[in-house]
Amino acid sequence: MTAAVVMMTLAGCATGATPEGAATQERSAEAQAALDKAYAGLGGDLELPPADVADDVSLYVISCGESNSGCAEGTAGLVEGGKAAGWDVEVADGKLSPEGFATAIRQAIAAGADVIIPMGFGCMAAQAAFKEARDAGITIVGGGGPDDCDPALWDAVPQWLEGTSFDEKWALYGQLGADWAYGITEDAPRAITLTHTTNGFGPLITDGFVTEFEKLGGKVVANVDVTDPEAASGSFIQKVTTALLANPDVNVLQIPGGGFLTGGLYQAIAQSGVEDLTIVVGGPSDTTTLDLIRSGSNAGITLGAVGEATRWAQWASVDTAIRVLADQSPAYSAQPMVVVDADNNLPASGPFDGGDWESAYLASWGKG
Known part of the structure; x- marks a missing residue:
């Protein structure tokens, strides 16, 4: 059975079609x-075929820089998703520099990582280190950045919307x-x-x-x-x-x-x-x-x-890694992207999260 979440019409989830005071x-x-x-x-719409989750997987999340709020929050989402899949998860801080990215990747290689997900940076930012990880047999899946190396070095990047x-x-x-x-x-x-x-x-x-x-x-x-x-x-x-x-x-x-x-x-x-x-x-x-x-x-x-x-998107990176290890094609994540201001689409607290999607991932991973 396919686990699915049907998205609400996004125009309808706005708190108003125009900002407050627009009548005047x-x-x-x-x-x-x-x-x-x-x-x-x-x-x-999020539609997830069942995925075979490998056991005893060591996942290293390479943060673009834990001093940056966006990098840190994205890294936390990947850690959360990896642990929900039942994997052992570690973080290496890339410290907002190509040198830091390379050092963190090499830390993951030395630790015997099975999977690396770079959060918030692309392949070209640390090409030599990614080549070393690939040569070591580590699965590499994008966590927001592109595989812009030539030739490509990563196993996959998450898929968003078909087309x-x-x-x-x-x-x-x-x-x-x-x-x-x-x-x-x-x-x-x-x-x-x-x-x-x-x-x-x-x-x-x-x-x-x-x-x-x-x-x-x-x-x-x-x-x-x-x-x-x-x-x-x-x-x-x-x-x-x-x-x-x-x-x-x-x-x-x-x-x-x-x-x-x-x-x-x-x-x-x-x-x-x-x-x-x-x-x-x-x-x-x-x-x-x-x-x-x-x-x-x-x-x-x-x-x-x-x-x-973004938490949805980060779990999609983990889902992509799961499917790559199982020789399955990545699934489309389809998470919403909208503009948020003081009067439209703004949640009461926390990040923009997009509704109940966790249950669909957990069900497809056999963890629900």
């Missing part, structure tokens, strides 16, 4: 359509963020973008945002490149605030992931006294990002974020 705010039909698209989001490639999914983060930012901004939208350059998916998010934003009629006036080491040191914050000061007519700031915003950038912007700035996290958004939205603490900033059911 005139929007163009195009802006309203963009908002409606952002709030409805994307996703599908949507891995690259297209990352571009959709940016597109949904652009839809919301364009629709919510009352004046002529002018944006600064951030591009996360350490990993291959960073440019995909930014390119998706720019393409959609400019198609709708917005203008991107500047871009700031940010690396993982800059995020770890906090040095990127000065680069972003300098760009904002140099472009006082900008009213939209696009951030490629929640960890960048909550790693000191939001506080710096809020303390600068900026007014009328719309910030959209057009990439994975963790609990701390949603906590900022829930706090509503800065009147000069309007904050929205692309909320993906």
